[in-house]
Amino acid sequence: MENVSQRVSSLSISQTLEMSQKSRDLQAKGIDVINLSVGEPDFNTPDHIKEAAIKAINDNYSHYSPVPGFPELLKAISGKLKRENNLDYGTDQIIVSNGAKHSLANVLLSLVNKGDEVIVPAPYWVSYVELVKLAEGKNVIIETSIDSDFKITPEQLKNAITPKTKALFLCSPSNPSGSLYSKNELEAIAKVIENSGVDMYILSDEIYEHINFVGKHESIAQFESIRDKVIIINGVSKGYAMTGWRIGYIAAPKWIAKACNKIQGQLTSGASSISQMASVAALNIQTTNIADMVSAFKRRRDLVVKLAQNIEGFKVNVPEGAFYLFPEVKSLFGKSDGEININDASDLSMYLLEKAHVATVPGSAFGSPDYIRFSYATSDEKLIEAMTRMKNVIDKLK
Numbered sequence: 001m002e003n004v005s006q007r008v009s010s011l012s013i014s015q016t017l018e019m020s021q022k023s024r025d026l027q028a029k030g031i032d033v034i035n036l037s038v039g040e041p042d043f044n045t046p047d048h049i050k051e052a053a054i055k056a057i058n059d060n061y062s063h064y065s066p067v068p069g070f071p072e073l074l075k076a077i078s079g080k081l082k083r084e085n086n087l088d089y090g091t092d093q094i095i096v097s098n099g100a101k102h103s104l105a106n107v108l109l110s111l112v113n114k115g116d117e118v119i120v121p122a123p124y125w126v127s128y129v130e131l132v133k134l135a136e137g138k139n140v141i142i143e144t145s146i147d148s149d150f151k152i153t154p155e156q157l158k159n160a161i162t163p164k165t166k167a168l169f170l171c172s173p174s175n176p177s178g179s180l181y182s183k184n185e186l187e188a189i190a191k192v193i194e195n196s197g198v199d200m201y202i203l204s205d206e207i208y209e210h211i212n213f214v215g216k217h218e219s220i221a222q223f224e225s226i227r228d229k230v231i232i233i234n235g236v237s238k239g240y241a242m243t244g245w246r247i248g249y250i251a252a253p254k255w256i257a258k259a260c261n262k263i264q265g266q267l268t269s270g271a272s273s274i275s276q277m278a279s280v281a282a283l284n285i286q287t288t289n290i291a292d293m294v295s296a297f298k299r300r301r302d303l304v305v306k307l308a309q310n311i312e313g314f315k316v317n318v319p320e321g322a323f324y325l326f327p328e329v330k331s332l333f334g335k336s337d338g339e340i341n342i343n344d345a346s347d348l349s350m351y352l353l354e355k356a357h358v359a360t361v362p363g364s365a366f367g368s369p370d371y372i373r374f375s376y377a378t379s380d381e382k383l384i385e386a387m388t389r390m391k392n393v394i395d396k397l398k
Helices: 015-028 046-060 071-085 099-111 126-136 154-160 184-192 223-229 256-266 273-284 290-308 345-356 378-393
Strands: 094-097 117-122 138-143 165-171 201-203 230-235 247-252 373-377
Touching: 015 345, 046 154, 046 273, 071 094, 071 273, 071 345, 094 099, 094 256, 099 165, 099 201, 099 230, 099 247, 099 256, 117 126, 126 138, 138 154, 154 184, 154 373, 184 223, 223 230, 247 256, 290 378, 345 373, 345 378
Parallel strands: 117 138, 117 165, 165 201, 201 230
Antiparallel strands: 094 247, 230 247
16 A cells, blocks of 8 residues: 655656656657657757766766865856856855755755745746645745736736745746846846845746847846845756756855755765766856857747747747747637547647657646647757647647
8 A cells, every 4th residue: 555645645746757758658669759848958968078077087086075066166156156147156155956956945945834935936847836845835826928928027926925925936037938037027026025024035046047049147136135035046957958967056145055055965965076077167168069059049949939820729929048939729728630629738738749749748737727838959850840740730620
């Protein structure tokens, strides 16, 4: 008899990972599936980073690392924040973890007590609400739509804050929508928090920082009035094509960094020593790899937006960052091809997988059930083929 904890029972399975697994299952049967459900760059880690990892192995970086990270990496992160973001964080304000998801978990477990409210704008990355549950907090969802480019307004935030509010999630550029907040929009949010009279914090997820199609990345930590309320979550996975290396980090007030160090010391200890030394090279050595990758993603974005606009039933906007499209598909609900009825986005995603052999993720996974998400982190040829397949089967819905 299964007797798992209530903690485990309360969690949902990641639908992004679930759809990716279903794709692999079909591929194992010999079916040509185009998997647009995964959230990682299709580029390989740059050679100079791999060479740094090889050197670390040869230099015998094979022992336990300090819990917060090697001094070399903490210094590299501090330098990056100053150089690229004009933010001053000492090495004692930075904690390196086993990926940005681990960093988020550390922060929530350090901040949130049972019953504390965490404001989560929807659409949200799938793990936000689940990690809040794990910390025994209460999710307070602010709904947005494609008409607002999936961004919350200061008024919405003001109305969501209560005396129980402990934190706000802010993800810019966003997974799943690709939207990002301008400096003026961030300043307006900062003023709401500054004037709220509530002791609350901002979890600023900036993991897609470098995949930005409109200009300089803006961090809400730039505003001095709320700097001591901001926890930056970032890592090397997206911008440096290092998803499998599992290195994330936070930059935060010292007391929060100290608390995360304490929790991490009991749960995992330090992150991989080899991955850390590779990350030093990623952050310290300036190359054209990021610019080339962003240029490719922008070209692909323009391609899929144009193709999606020709699919009847898809309402699309133009994402300003990351590598996802998040079309509204509710006009397809209630339709059928004669065999399969489309009642919601989950039905549509399964229809696209089974009939078009294209893997997407239903918007319900991200708190926005009228949408689907697909990644354009793959080749132009595969994107054209995937969009053609989707159009062909959607055209059969009546």
